[in-house]
Amino acid sequence: MxxxxxxxxxxxxxxxxxxxxxxxxxxxxxxxxxxxxxxxxxxxxxxxxxxxxxxxxxxxxxxxxxxxxxxxxxxxxxxxxxxxxxxxxxxxxxxxxxxxxxxxxxxxxxxxxxxxxxxxxxxxxxxxxxxxxxxxxxxxxxxxxxxxxxxxxxxxxxxxxxxxxxxxxxxxxxxxxxxxxxxxxxxxxxxxxxxxxxxxxxxxxxxxxxxxxxxxxxxxxxxxxxxxxxxxxxxxxxxxxxxxxxxxxxxxxxxxxxxxxxxxxxxxxxxxxxxxxxxxxxxxxxxxxxxxxxxxxxxxxxxxxxxxxxxxxxxxxxxxxxxxxxxxQDLKIKTPAKVFVLPINALEESLEIVQELRNAGINTDISLGKKGVSNNLQYAAALGIPYVVIFGEKELAQKKVRLRDMVSGKETLLTVKEVIKKLTKK
CATH class of the missing domain: 3.30.930.10 (Bira Bifunctional Protein; Domain 2)
Incomplete structure (x- = not known):
């Protein structure tokens, strides 16, 4: 049928x-x-x-x-x-x-x-x-x-x-x-x-x-x-x-x-x-x-x-x-998420960061599978999510994350508090 x-x-x-x-x-x-x-x-x-x-x-x-x-x-x-x-x-x-x-x-x-x-x-x-x-x-x-x-x-x-x-x-x-x-x-x-x-x-x-x-x-x-x-x-x-x-x-x-x-x-x-x-x-x-x-x-x-x-x-x-x-207008946004969190071998640490972003009132999604960085970025782009937070052992050692602007492709190394300050201004 x-x-x-x-x-x-x-x-x-x-x-x-x-x-x-x-x-x-x-x-x-x-x-x-x-x-x-x-x-x-x-x-x-x-x-x-x-x-x-x-x-x-x-x-x-x-x-x-x-x-x-x-x-x-x-x-x-x-x-x-x-x-x-x-x-x-x-x-x-x-x-x-x-x-x-x-x-x-x-x-x-x-x-x-x-x-x-x-x-x-x-x-x-x-x-x-x-x-x-x-x-x-x-x-x-x-x-x-x-x-x-x-x-x-x-x-x-x-x-x-x-x-x-x-x-x-x-x-x-x-x-x-x-x-x-x-x-x-x-x-x-x-x-x-x-x-x-x-x-x-x-x-x-x-x-x-x-x-x-x-x-x-x-x-x-x-x-x-x-x-x-x-x-x-x-x-x-x-x-x-x-x-x-x-x-x-x-x-x-x-x-x-x-x-x-x-x-x-x-x-x-x-x-x-x-x-x-x-x-x-x-x-x-x-x-x-x-x-x-x-x-x-x-x-x-x-x-x-x-x-x-x-x-x-x-x-x-x-x-x-x-x-x-x-x-x-072209309806490109397919999710209310403003941020997509992409941890690299740091799943448990990512949960704390995700919760911190959500507690600040920022709509946040997280990678639920092992797709790799490239596939996850493609996924975020397909949903129209404007920002991706990426981090692994290197970033965590500095107590920072990489914030990627999905429109410009530019990445900035920031603390989570700095990410929150930047995104809550918009």
Whole structure:
């Protein structure tokens, strides 16, 4: 039998996992910089939770792409396709949490959807959400987090922003009453174009006059100022006011990558206000690398009793982020070890030196076999280890070791304390 992974999933070899951990560490640092706390929820949820109308809803692409399973008790379950539904379920089970509740969560999510660069069937998401406030400052924080994180990752990016209330107002202006299906179609504008969206809207029963009126307001150069002149619907005007407030906060926070995009809708039905997507500029990756928005009705829908629990959040797609990093750099480092210790007929003495290096916080590996100096150096080079500590009887007699720089090939005779001082400076 030929060994292979299932379609759309993949192994993460050490050289990629090291970079992945660095990305996760960067995101953790940024999330906590903004005061968010970690949360962990199960990979498996009850299917009825995932399908709740207050969540993804029966018409969403995410629910259609859900991996479904049944346990031995014949209960219908599903693999989570994102974290937002799990967050809503968690909040419904823990109603005494102090608000606002600011949390982040990392982990794998699953979708049985089309596969392309940056989109897979198992992929990691990194979510950050604020629950319990309708302040646009919370929305601004989410956008600022995207900006801060991607600056730290040295990405050239753009953050597109819209508001569902504006889109709802535009659809009311166009005479469209069944707005949920229209939003799902509009969200595909970048993927299938104007003709594709028009065709889908026609198939869903919308009139050509409605579609034309809709396109008049969402295609071409649309600004908040131009919309204020043309939009009279109260909900649409409320959305415009929210975006004006949001952009004023972003200006004060020095977030320069945010732009208004009237065609941005996002597919999930639960969004109620701000919607956000981030894209890389000049990249082969054309899918969003982060996205989210405001979902003020969802959590209250899970809790019940007519309770309103406003919330806003964004999700980072780790797969497209990793793809972008792999395109920018050659992943040569296959181990976290910074030093490889190579003893020559001095194994017992080497253990003391190895432990001294590790106690100083230096990631250290050691030769485990009798390969000889040349083969061990080749091994260290293949793993991308930057330094090798070499010593035998001659060096030990001087209470020193040879530190070899694997890039330059230069060797320096140093004491172990001098090695530690040199490597902990870097």
């Amino acid at each position: 030929k060994m292979q992974t299932a379609k759309g999933v993949f192994d993460t070899p050490p050289e990629e996992k090291i970079i992945k951990n660095q990305v996760l560490n960067t995101l953790t640092e940024v999330f906590e910089l903004y005061g968010f706390a970690p949360l962990e929820t199960p990979v498996i949820e009850r299917f009825e939770t995932l399908a709740a109308k207050s969540g993804a809803g029966e018409e969403s692409d995410a629910l259609k792409e859900t991996f479904q399973l049944t346990d031995q008790g014949k209960r219908k379950l599903g693999l989570r396709f994102e974290f937002t539904t799990s967050l809503a379920r968690y909040m419904a089970m823990n109603t005494n949490i102090k608000m606002p509740f600011k949390r982040y969560e990392f982990g794998p999510v699953f979708r049985d959807g089309p596969i392309k660069l940056g989109r897979y069937r198992q992929f990691w998401q990194c979510d950050v959400d604020t629950v319990g406030t309708s302040s646009m400052l919370a929305d601004a924080e989410c956008i600022a987090i995207i900006s801060t994180a991607f600056q730290k990752l040295n990405f050239d990016f753009e953050i597109k922003i819209n508001n569902r209330k504006i889109l709802n107002g535009i659809m009311t202006h166009a005479g469209i009453k069944e707005q949920k299906e229209a939003l799902i179609a509009i969200d595909k504008l970048d993927k299938i174009g104007k003709e594709g969206v028009a065709k889908e809207l026609e198939e869903r029963g919308y009139k050509k006059s409605q579609i034309d009126k809709l396109f008049e307001l969402i295609l071409g150069k649309v600004t908040l100022t131009s919309l204020k002149k043309n939009l009279t619907d109260p909900e649409g005007i409320a959305g415009l006011n929210e975006l004006e407030e949001l952009f004023s906060y972003l200006k004060k926070m020095n977030v320069k990558e945010a732009v208004f995009d009237i065609s941005l809708a996002r597919g999930q039905a639960y969004y109620t206000g701000t919607v956000i997507e981030a894209y890389l500029k000049k990249s082969k990756i054309n899918s969003s690398i982060a996205g989210g928005g405001r979902f003020d009705d969802m959590i209250g829908g899970f809790i019940g009793g007519g309770r309103i629990v406003p919330a806003v959040g964004v999700s980072f797609g780790l797969a497209p982020i990793m793809d972008a990093i792999k395109m920018k």
